[in-house]
Amino acid sequence: MPGETTSQTITIILSEGLQELLRPGKRGPVVYPMGRRASIKDIVESLGVPHTEIGAIRVEDRDLDFGFIPAPGQAVRVTGIEAPFEVTSPSLLRPEPIPVVRFVVDVNVGRLAALLRLTGFDAAYENGLSDSEIAELAHRDQRIVLTKDRALLKRSKIDYGRLVRATYPDDQLLETLQFFGLSGPFDFFSRCLRCNRKLQPIAKADILPRLEPKTKKYFNTFKTCPRCDRIYWRGSHCDAMEARLKAAGFKDSF
Ligand SMILES: [Zn+2]
Known part of the structure; x- marks a missing residue:
């Protein structure tokens, strides 16, 4: 009938x-x-x-x-959703915006976490988190979930997320920045790539014995992670990523 x-x-x-x-x-x-x-x-x-x-x-x-x-x-x-997606403004579908752009990164796009941190963004990532733990973290900390897992994004605790389309980590970073309208300038060399904590400046004199000869010779500005104590300086990986972002049309960082 x-x-x-x-x-x-x-x-x-x-x-x-x-x-x-x-x-x-x-x-x-x-x-x-x-x-x-x-x-x-x-x-x-x-x-x-x-x-x-x-x-x-x-x-x-x-x-x-x-x-x-x-x-x-x-x-x-x-x-x-049309880019740029402004997550800090309320909308009919999402009346409660998040106060600041920060992410939680799923294991299937894990390398994106380090690239976001390199670019200065708060990107929580932990190997071994279950879907429900990621959803809970996103809800509690008001974080945007980045994943390739649709089932995860269907969870009702998640308000903001992105099903990452790109395959390679560098492209995933560009996709994320473009989608969320994060046009720079970026705060490179500000966050620990391992544990996501904000780096703190440290005097070269205080860490001299821990530096390799070449690092000692060519670099003068250093920072350390308050959690893991790793030493950072603005190395070639920062320059390479900055050049990549510049080539993609993002603003200069410095
Ligand atoms: Zn650290």
Whole structure:
């Protein structure tokens, strides 16, 4: 009975960027059977799109929130988040913005954590954290989750996240900075790459015995990590990343 089928379904029209997250082979408007009352958030997530990827939900010209329950026959437009995503400003879908941009990085994009720290961002990362621990940390510390795991981003405790698309760590860094509108200047050489703590300046004279001859000869400004005591100086990896960011159109850091 075609008439009956239509009256019990809704149509979901996903924007281009979200369609690529549908299960393989699915493209175009999705006809969804409304067998039970379900929020648009649950419906879209059941299609494979985490709520963290959604920027707007509309029926005709009405903007709606995640709790909206579609009525049979309705067509719902769901669009992705457009860069730059300003996480510190409230929106209809995310009325509680986070105060400052900081991240928690999942193990599947683990090397991104060190690159974010190199660039000066607070990026929590710990090998062995479970999905629920990451979600809890994101919730408690108001952190943005960076991952390639869609199931993690579907967790309701997570308000802000990004399903990282790029494959290589350097590209993942550029993707993250661009997506969240972090255009620089960046605070290179300010955070421990190992433990994420803010570095503290230290006099060269105080650490002379710990420096290699070449480091002693060519560098004069040093910092240490208050947690692991590792010594840092502005080495070639900083310069290389800065050149890469500059080439990608970001502002000078110094
Ligand atoms: Zn450290």
